[in-house]
Amino acid sequence: MTQNSNRGTSVVVLRNFLFTPLDPYYTTILRVILSVAVFVVFWNISMPLSFIRNSLSLNGLYTNVFFALPYTIAVLIVLVLFCVGVRPRISGFLLSVLLLPLIFVDGFEKSRQVITFSILAFSLIPSCSQYCLIGFNKNYGKVLSPVWPVRLIQIQLSLLYLVNAAAKTTPSYLSGEVLQGLSIMMPNFLIDMSSGYFHLGPFQIPVYIAAISSVLIEYTLAVGFWFRSTRIPTAVLGVVFHVSLMYVVAIGKLDWASLFLYPAFLLPLTRER
Amino acid sequence: MTLTSSVWLDLILIVSFLIFLISTSYFLRVYYHVTVTDIEIIYTSPEGTVRDLRSPAVFKKNGLAASSPDELLEDLEVGINKYMQTSGWYFNYLYKIPKARIDWTIRYSYNSADLDRKKVLSFDHDSKF
Numbered sequence: 001m002t003q004n005s006n007r008g009t010s011v012v013v014l015r016n017f018l019f020t021p022l023d024p025y026y027t028t029i030l031r032v033i034l035s036v037a038v039f040v041v042f043w044n045i046s047m048p049l050s051f052i053r054n055s056l057s058l059n060g061l062y063t064n065v066f067f068a069l070p071y072t073i074a075v076l077i078v079l080v081l082f083c084v085g086v087r088p089r090i091s092g093f094l095l096s097v098l099l100l101p102l103i104f105v106d107g108f109e110k111s112r113q114v115i116t117f118s119i120l121a122f123s124l125i126p127s128c129s130q131y132c133l134i135g136f137n138k139n140y141g142k143v144l145s146p147v148w149p150v151r152l153i154q155i156q157l158s159l160l161y162l163v164n165a166a167a168k169t170t171p172s173y174l175s176g177e178v179l180q181g182l183s184i185m186m187p188n189f190l191i192d193m194s195s196g197y198f199h200l201g202p203f204q205i206p207v208y209i210a211a212i213s214s215v216l217i218e219y220t221l222a223v224g225f226w227f228r229s230t231r232i233p234t235a236v237l238g239v240v241f242h243v244s245l246m247y248v249v250a251i252g253k254l255d256w257a258s259l260f261l262y263p264a265f266l267l268p269l270t271r272e273r
Numbered sequence: 274m275t276l277t278s279s280v281w282l283d284l285i286l287i288v289s290f291l292i293f294l295i296s297t298s299y300f301l302r303v304y305y306h307v308t309v310t311d312i313e314i315i316y317t318s319p320e321g322t323v324r325d326l327r328s329p330a331v332f333k334k335n336g337l338a339a340s341s342p343d344e345l346l347e348d349l350e351v352g353i354n355k356y357m358q359t360s361g362w363y364f365n366y367l368y369k370i371p372k373a374r375i376d377w378t379i380r381y382s383y384n385s386a387d388l389d390r391k392k393v394l395s396f397d398h399d400s401k402f
Contacts, residue, residue: 018287019274110301117297121290124276146274148283152290159298167305172384181307181386185338194386251303 018151020270021144028085028131030150030263031092034118035083037260041115041253042075042099047106066101074098082119085132085140092123111257114160118261121152147270157261158222165218174215176207188250217241225265235262308338308345310381311388319372326375329356342383346392353377353394358402371398 046067052058065071075098082091096119103112129145172178176196183193191198198210217237224234239262242255275283312333314326337348357363357375367373375396380388 018283019280021274110303113297113300117294124286126276144274146276146283148276148287152287152294155291156294156298159294160301163298163302164305167302170305170384173305177385178305178307181309181384182304182339184386185307185309185334186304187334187336249304254303 018148019146022125022129022147022150022269024130024140024144026267026269027125027129027145027150028133030267030269031085031088031122031130032083032133033260033263034115034122035079037115037257038079038095038099038119040260041111041257042102045102045105049104049106049109052104062101071098075102084134085127085130086134087127088130088132089123089125089127092119096120096123111253114156114254114257115260117156118153118264121149121156124149150264150269153261153264154225157258157264158225160258161218161222165215165222168211168215168218174208174212176209176211179207179211182249186249188252189248190250191248214241225262231265235266238262304339306339306341306384308340308342308381308383309386309388310335310338310345310349310379312349313378313380315376315378316366317374317376319370326362329360331356342381342390346379346381349379350394354402357396357400363396363400363402367396367398367400373397 047053048059048062052062075095078091078095078098082088082095096116099112099116099119103109103116105112125145126143128140128143130140132140168174168178170178176193179198180193180196183189183191193207193210196207197204198207199205221234221238221241224230224237239259242259245251245255277283277286310332312328314328315323316326317323332349332352335345335348337345362375366375377394377396379392379394381390381392382388383390
């Protein structure tokens with residue numbers, strides 16, 4: 001009896017987690033935010049990754065097709081259609097297909113992977129479950145969609161923090177040696193930690209403390225968004241973390257890509273809240 | 274409320290996406306490891322006299338340092354080969370002076386600053402690029 005009741009509770013929790021209806025208004029806001037994210041993250045890309053450069057046919061494909069002006073114009077048109085909500089399901093899917101080859105371009109490819117998957121997940125939401133910004137389709141926003149495509153975006157954000165925290169949970173990283181080495185070797189590290197200290201204004205913080213703190217913060221960011229009571233403090237911590245990181249290392253667009261996904265947690269996207 | 278015609282089909286889609294997400298999350302790791310390198314360049318004349326050549330600045334900081342030693346060394350090797358040709362070092366020091374030699378010693382370590390491993394790239398008059 002108790003077992004059946006537990007199973008029943010789990011099913012209800014799972015059903016609420018995945019199939020609660022999305023609010024069309026906030027879904028539309030999230031769509032606009034994701035469109036801006038695409039623009040920011042894919043802006044100014046130029047050179048394919050080395051495995052493409054080394055292949056004559058792939059390199060030709062990138063030079064003549066993906067980096068050609070007509071392709072850029074096509075991406076921009078589809079992005080605008082998606083942003084304003086003209087058949088956002090189709091335009092979103094088309095946008096993710098068009099963005100796919102652009103993931104494999106040198107520099108910041110991780111941020112492009114994150115945003116492309118988010119667009120793909122978002123494109124699962126039916127067009128009629130969102131609003132069109134130019135308002136020529138009156139049926140939009142009338143049919144509700146389940147929340148699970150947005151859950152995929154949320155899970156991706158948590159995974160992004162979790163895999164990074166887990167990868168850094170090693171003796172060499174936590175001792176500060178990796179950070180020291182990175183600050184010596186990497187041209188985009190803005191702070192020299194080769195002395196074993198992280199200089200913060202008048203303070204000298206041992207680099208292992210900076211390393212341990214960053215790992216703890218990433219674990220917190222991976223988990224904290226999932227609880228209503230810790231959601232806002234986690235978002236504040238995340239913003240402070242990413243803004244601070246910008247003064248330590250120019251990791252560029254991955255910071256922005258992460259921050260653009262925060263609204264997936266912060267907006268009241270489901271109707272039952 | 275479902276996206277497809279049934280809950281089960283939705284669940285299959287969700288699981289498929291999750292598998293994809295988890296398997297590709299491996300590529301999202303950044304700055305969790307480092308290969309530290311130090312490069313020393315020795316020129317040996319045909320008479321056996323030895324002198325240091327200054328390591329070009331381009332090899333001091335390397336964007337691929339946040340990767341494994343194999344990847345970084347491969348990148349360095351390509352860069353060094355290219356530098357030997359384009360800088361005139363091969364032509365001026367080796368092609369014109371047979372029996373002279375230039376040794377690039379790359380000391381490196383993974384996730385530490387110990388520089389406890391070493392790779393040597395040697396060039397002489399007969400080197401092929």
